[in-house]
Amino acid sequence: MNVPRLWPALGALVTAAWIWGATEGDPLGRAAAAGAAAVVTAVLLPGGPVATVVLGLLPLAVARSVHSTGTLAAVLVPVAVAAAWHRFRPFSALVGVAGAVLLAASLAFTALAGDGWVLTPSGSFVATVALLGALGLIVGRPPMPALVVPAALVGAFAVPVLPHRLAAVLGALVVVAAAALGWDVTALVVLGWAAVVVPGGHVAGLLLLGAGALLAAVPRRLALLAGLPGAVLLVAAVAGRPRSTAGLTVCLAAGAAAALLARPGSRTAVEPSHLPAGVLLGWLAVAPMTWAWAGATEGLARYQSGALLAAAAAVVAITAKRVVKT
């Protein structure tokens, strides 16, 4: 039995589960876990069954540890990084290990403070450590795709604990620096973290984080388009409220990053295993209002109707072109 050939099928199942989870109740954890599993399916793992199982379980453990016990995640993060060590560039792997250690340290600090083994830090110091750990997991090009969702999730819960204006300004600086280095996934995820602390930007931040995680699985610059709904919502949130330093800084950083990243990236071959994450990317870009887990997305009604119209027109035009050519 050829295991790699099963990945697209697994990814399809996960995608179906995600569709169900996204339209029901409060499925942030399920969405994160299922989305991460879709990312994992996009990464053919040569490390054997151990690395595959560990990396596949990791997002589930981290998603669970956000609200309840995170002991499993503390054990799994360093193991997962070690398991995937040989697959990534030394820099990414080294920073990933440092990030995993910091993440485990923040979990230990939280437990020592009597808050239990959860990855929802309540103090600035622990939040900073957790955030640095999460940043370590997504730094580099490419970062470790399977670790991006857990890192994004931890960061989304750690950032609001910090002073908002400081977090937004520092986040904006990191976004621009990452974009200048061509680290598109890092830039998009950190932009999501920064958007979370912008007044009214929480939902926009979660959508940007989702786009960042999926971008890690589909290594094409075109996939950056999935960040557009989050950016539109962020701009609407900033424009619809009294001017705030955090909002303006993050919007400027988003613009600068978009300009820096709007050049052709590496053209990695698209494989069948990229299909599940690719479907999710297209879905996010065209119909973001159906991503119910992110929260209230009514501000995207005009965007979504236009995106659906444009996508339909594009499909008709491309089909007509192919018919004319044949």
Place this chain on the structure above:
Amino acid sequence: MESPDPYVRGRSPFTRLPSLRLGAAVGAAVLLLTSSGDGLLAGVLVGLAALDPLAGAVSVLAVLGALARFGDTSLPALAGAQAVLGPAVAVGPLVGAVGSAVAALACLLAVPRRGADVDGGPVVPVLLGLLAGLVAAGPAIAGGWADAVVRGCGAAAGVAAAWVVVPRFRLPGRRWAAAALAGLGLLLCVAAPR
């Protein structure tokens, strides 16, 4: 008998454009002609159709200028506001009107040099012209005859300027001037009292 040059390209941009750019161009055109969807999406699609970051950046900055003046990036809201208040370049305050005019001019100047985009032909100038018309004089067509005439004239003038007039003049640094003007237009629109 085999063609002497089997790699001769078709004459129509419809068949010459790569599928991705064709899809983006048609999508952007539909949004701009029907005033549907979000302006930022339309701006990004214009940049994608042109495969030109500068054209995309100028388009997005022009839409952000409209956001600063009318409070919304959605194209229906932009069209509705202009149907009620008047074309953006003709309605005060003066600073805002000048900002909208400068943003529209930036869209026109961002047109790629003639010959630089062999595959696209007139596609990108037409899209940028439509966007310029929308930013400067883009009331909703459904608002009545007067609005339809204003909108039609704005779109026609934008397309004519972007396709025919601008490429005739070899202005050095034209496209960088477009980026600078787009930034200036946005600043003027932000500075204008609402």
